[in-house]
Amino acid sequence: xxxxxxxxxxxxxxxxxxxxxxxxxxxxxxxxxxxxxxxxxxxxxxxxxxxxxxxxxxxxxxxxxxxxxxxxxxxxxxxxxxxxxxxxxxxxxxxxxxxxxxxxxxxxxxxxxxxxxxxxxxxxxxxxxxxxxxxxxxxxxxxxxxxxxxxxxxxxxxxxxxxxxxxxxxxxxxxxxxxxxxxxxxxxxxxxxxxxxxxxxxxxxxxxxxxxxxxxxxxxxxxxxxxxxxxxxxxxxxxxxxxxxxxxxxxxxxxxxxxxxxxxxxxxxxxxxxxxxxxxxxxxxxxxxxxxxxxxxxxxxxxxxxxxxxxxxxxxxx
Ligand code: MEV
Numbered sequence: 001x002x003x004x005x006x007x008x009x010x011x012x013x014x015x016x017x018x019x020x021x022x023x024x025x026x027x028x029x030x031x032x033x034x035x036x037x038x039x040x041x042x043x044x045x046x047x048x049x050x051x052x053x054x055x056x057x058x059x060x061x062x063x064x065x066x067x068x069x070x071x072x073x074x075x076x077x078x079x080x081x082x083x084x085x086x087x088x089x090x091x092x093x094x095x096x097x098x099x100x101x102x103x104x105x106x107x108x109x110x111x112x113x114x115x116x117x118x119x120x121x122x123x124x125x126x127x128x129x130x131x132x133x134x135x136x137x138x139x140x141x142x143x144x145x146x147x148x149x150x151x152x153x154x155x156x157x158x159x160x161x162x163x164x165x166x167x168x169x170x171x172x173x174x175x176x177x178x179x180x181x182x183x184x185x186x187x188x189x190x191x192x193x194x195x196x197x198x199x200x201x202x203x204x205x206x207x208x209x210x211x212x213x214x215x216x217x218x219x220x221x222x223x224x225x226x227x228x229x230x231x232x233x234x235x236x237x238x239x240x241x242x243x244x245x246x247x248x249x250x251x252x253x254x255x256x257x258x259x260x261x262x263x264x265x266x267x268x269x270x271x272x273x274x275x276x277x278x279x280x281x282x283x284x285x286x287x288x289x290x291x292x293x294x295x296x297x298x299x300x301x302x303x304x305x306x307x308x309x310x311x312x313x314x315x316x317x318x
Pocket of ligand 1: 017020021022023024025102104142144145146147148149189193273274
C-alpha cells in the first residue's frame with residue numbers, strides 16, 4: 001500500500017473525576033465525565049527514524065525525554081502490534097490540555113496517537129485494543145494505575161468505573177455547570193498514589209475509613225447525578241474533597257481555590273485527579289454563576305480557569 005500522501009488525524013478529550021479518585025485504586029467505584037479540552041494527533045509519512053513533534057519535545061522518537069517514555073513505549077508497542085516498522089513516520093501532537101493537572105492529558109495523548117496510527121495503517125480498533133495499548137503508557141506514567149483515566153478518556157459519556165468490574169455509562173438528569181481551575185502547579189499522580197499507599201501502610205484503619213467514606217459519597221453522588229439533585233451533589237463533592245484532604249492528597253492552593261469557590265456560592269467544590277497540585281472543580285447553579293466563579297478564581301490564585309456545561313462539547317476559557 002502506498003501511504004506517501006496520506007495523513008491520519010485523530011483526537012481525544014480530557015476528563016474530570018467527579019468522585020472516587022485514589023479510592024478507585026483500592027477497588028472502590030469512581031465517577032468521571034468528559035471534559036471538552038482536546039488533543040489531536042497527526043500521523044504522516046516521512047523518511048528515516050520516527051519524528052515526534054509536540055509543544056514539549058520535537059525530535060526523534062528514540063531520543064524522547066524520560067518523562068515521555070510512556071508515550072514512546074506506547075508508540076513502539078502499537079507499531080509492533082500493527083506489524084509495522086519503527087520508521088518513516090512523523091507524529092505531531094496539538095493539544096489544548098495542560099499537562100500534569102489531573103485532566104488526563106497523558107491518557108488523551110496516547111489515545112489520540114494509537115487511534116491515528118491505526119487510522120494511518122487503515123486498521124479498525126476495538127475498545128479493548130485501545131485500552132491495552134494506552135495502558136502501556138499509563139502504567140509507566142502513573143505506576144499501578146486503576147485504568148480509570150483511560151476509560152474516562154475513551155468514553156464519550158459520564159462513566160461509573162470499578163477496577164474489577166469495568167464501566168457503566170451514567171446519564172445526568174440535567175446539565176451540570178462545572179468550573180475547572182488550574183493551580184498552575186504540576187500534579188504527579190505516581191507520587192500522590194504512592195503517598196496514599198505509604199499512609200495506608202502506616203495508618204491502615206484511618207485510611208480505610210476515608211476510603212470507605214469516599215465509596216459512600218460516590219454512591220450518593222451517582223444517585224444525585226441520576227436524579228438531577230444539584231444541591232445535594234454540590235455538598236457531596238465538598239465532602240469528597242474533605243476526605244481527599246484526610247488521605248493527604250490536597251495542598252494549600254487547592255484548598256484555597258475550593259474555599260474561594262464555596263465563598264462565591266458554588267454548590268460544592270473539590271480537587272480532581274491525583275492532587276498535590278493540578279486542578280479543582282466547582283459546581284455552579286447555571287452558566288452565569290459558572291462564569292462569575294471562574295473569573296473570581298482567576299483574579300485570585302488560579303493560573304487559568306474554564307467553565308462548561310455537560311450537555312455541550314464546548315468549553316469557555318477565562
Ligand atoms: C488519577 O487521575 C486518578 C487516580 O485515582 C489514580 C488512578 O486511578 O490510577 C489518582
